[in-house]
Amino acid sequence: MSKPFPELEGELRQPSLMRRFAAMIYDGFLVVAIWMCTGFAAVGLNHGEAVSGPLFQSVLFLLTFAFFAYFWVRLGQTLGMQAWKLRVQTLDGRHISLRQALIRFMTAIVSFACLGLGFFWMLFSSNKATWHDSFSETQIVLLPKN
Template sequence: MSRPFPELDGEIQQATLLRRFTAMIYDGFLVVAIWMCTGFAAVALNDGEAVSGALFQTALFLITFAFFAYFWVRLGQTLGMQVWRLRIQTAEGCHISPRQALIRFMTAILSFGCFGLGFFWMLFSPEKNTWHDAFSETQIVLLPKPKK
């Protein structure tokens, strides 16, 4: 059973493509930092020798998924999404499941790999969904500004 998010004052609307991209840039910096720390640790464990190969690439992939899945499932927001007041949720306004996070992550790779077509699809979709929104049955919403 998914947990609903607390009710907010103000209207929640779908996030724009530009806002999504800016949050992705923030998160991209964090992911690169995590990759660098992982690489430093791997080199240290390998007696100072460079690390490469399928095992290392798989580790980076799983660590990247773990980063996004943790924030999406637990909080509904990555750090970049928090800055831009975005939240990932189900259509009913609940936290997403780990299964939805996996589907979203894998489909987002496909969306990006097709020259970003899966992202730009939201400009033409009547529901304003990207491919990964549609396949994972999730949505990214813009949260109202907090009251001071």
């Protein structure tokens, strides 16, 4: 059973698509930094030769998932989400599980692969949910200012 987040004053609202994209851009920079550090380490371990192939790509993929899963499951927020006052939570206001994080991550990849259709879906959804929100039974909420 996941633990609930502390109660906040006021009603939590759904963030705009632009706010979500801003947080994703912020997190994208962090992911690229992780990839670069991994690449530097891999080249060093490979005696200065370039590293490529399915094993290296799999390591990058797993590190990317680990980044998002750690922050989503433990804190409910990545660093980009903290900067933009966003939080991912279950529909009843609790921390998401590792399973939900995996579903959310994989569905977000599909959303990107469909030219962002899964993200733009929130503009037409009655509850402002993206594909990865719906499939993982999670939601993004806008936290009130302190």
